[in-house]
Amino acid sequence: MKLILKFLISVFFLLVVIIIYLSTVGIETTKFNKQIGSIMKGFHNDLEIELKEVKIILDPFNLELNAKTVGQKIKLKDKKIEIESIKTKIILDSLLNENFSLKNLDISTRSLEIENFISFARNIKNTPELYLFEKVLKKGHVIFDIKLEFDKQGIVKNNYKIKGLVKNAQLKLIKKYNLDKINLRFNFAKKIFEFKDLKLSLNNTFLSSEKILIKNID
Numbered sequence: 001m002k003l004i005l006k007f008l009i010s011v012f013f014l015l016v017v018i019i020i021y022l023s024t025v026g027i028e029t030t031k032f033n034k035q036i037g038s039i040m041k042g043f044h045n046d047l048e049i050e051l052k053e054v055k056i057i058l059d060p061f062n063l064e065l066n067a068k069t070v071g072q073k074i075k076l077k078d079k080k081i082e083i084e085s086i087k088t089k090i091i092l093d094s095l096l097n098e099n100f101s102l103k104n105l106d107i108s109t110r111s112l113e114i115e116n117f118i119s120f121a122r123n124i125k126n127t128p129e130l131y132l133f134e135k136v137l138k139k140g141h142v143i144f145d146i147k148l149e150f151d152k153q154g155i156v157k158n159n160y161k162i163k164g165l166v167k168n169a170q171l172k173l174i175k176k177y178n179l180d181k182i183n184l185r186f187n188f189a190k191k192i193f194e195f196k197d198l199k200l201s202l203n204n205t206f207l208s209s210e211k212i213l214i215k216n217i218d
Contacts, residue, residue, distance in 0.1 A: 022058035029056055032067060032090065039102060039154070040074070044124050048075045049086075064103065065090040079120040082110040105148045114140040114169060140169025140182065162188040178203055191216040 033051040040049050050073045057066040067090055072083045087106040094101035118134045144164025149157045169182035181201040187194040193214040200207050 019058065019060055022056075023060055024057075026055055026057040028053040030054065032056075036067075036086075036088070036102075039105070042154075044076060046076055047124070049073070049083075050075065059089075063092045065092060076120060076123045079116070079123055081112055081117060081120050084108040084110045101152070101154060102150050104150065105146075107146045107148075109142075109144055109164075111141045111143050111167075114142050114166070117142055136171050136173055138170040138172050141167045142169075143167075144186075158190050160190065162186075 030051070030053055032054055036051060036054075037049055040047050051069060052072070054067050054069045057068075059066055066087070068085060068087045070085045072086060073080050074083055085106075085108045087108075089103040091101050091103055114137050115134065118130055118137065122130045122134065142164060144162055147161040149159055151157055163186065165183075165185045167183055168180075170178075170180040171182065173179065179200055179202055181199070183200070184198040185196045187196070193216075195212040195214075196210065198207075198209040198212060
């Protein structure tokens with residue numbers, strides 16, 4: 001009886017040590033790379049992500065795994081964009097049921113040339129708005145964070161959030177007007193577009209605005 005009790009106590013302490021280690025230090029693995037890549041292809045069949053090792057941290061209270069990878073690239077045909085980090089939560093229950101499921105997906109980019117980013121975006125979904133932007137935007141950089149949430153079927157919810165900033169952009173609308181030195185922060189959600197700390201030069205006249213809010217009512 002004492003031997004069984006000692007064995008159970010040893011197993012219990014071993015499990016505690018493992019849980020503490022996974023919750024604080026974590027592990028690096030490539031086990032989930034294929035699944036994450038498959039989810040990215042759900043946005044576009046030709047979309048690929050270069051993944052190395054993913055850092056996994058256990059969240060024992062919410063029964064989730066927090067996964068993070070840094071310094072990656074997303075490719076689409078001959079276009080690439082640099083990624084600062086990708087974060088996601090993996091539901092433990094979905095792993096036990098052999099039904100891999102992400103709770104969310106957060107993507108943060110590095111500083112990207114606006115022209116290259118719009119060209120990349122047009123390969124995913126070519127809209128008239130993106131075509132127009134590609135024609136009138138002449139330079140500048142953009143950094144942004146995308147936050148997505150998934151339902152139990154793995155479909156992206158409509159509560160997405162996109163935030164970021166634009167640095168030193170230039171617009172060529174018509175020859176008479178020249179907009180350059182455009183700097184701003186933005187927050188996009190469904191039907192809401194918010195611009196903050198807007199600063200620009202219109203024909204060498206400095207203009208600024210603390211906040212511009214655009215709502216898509218219909």
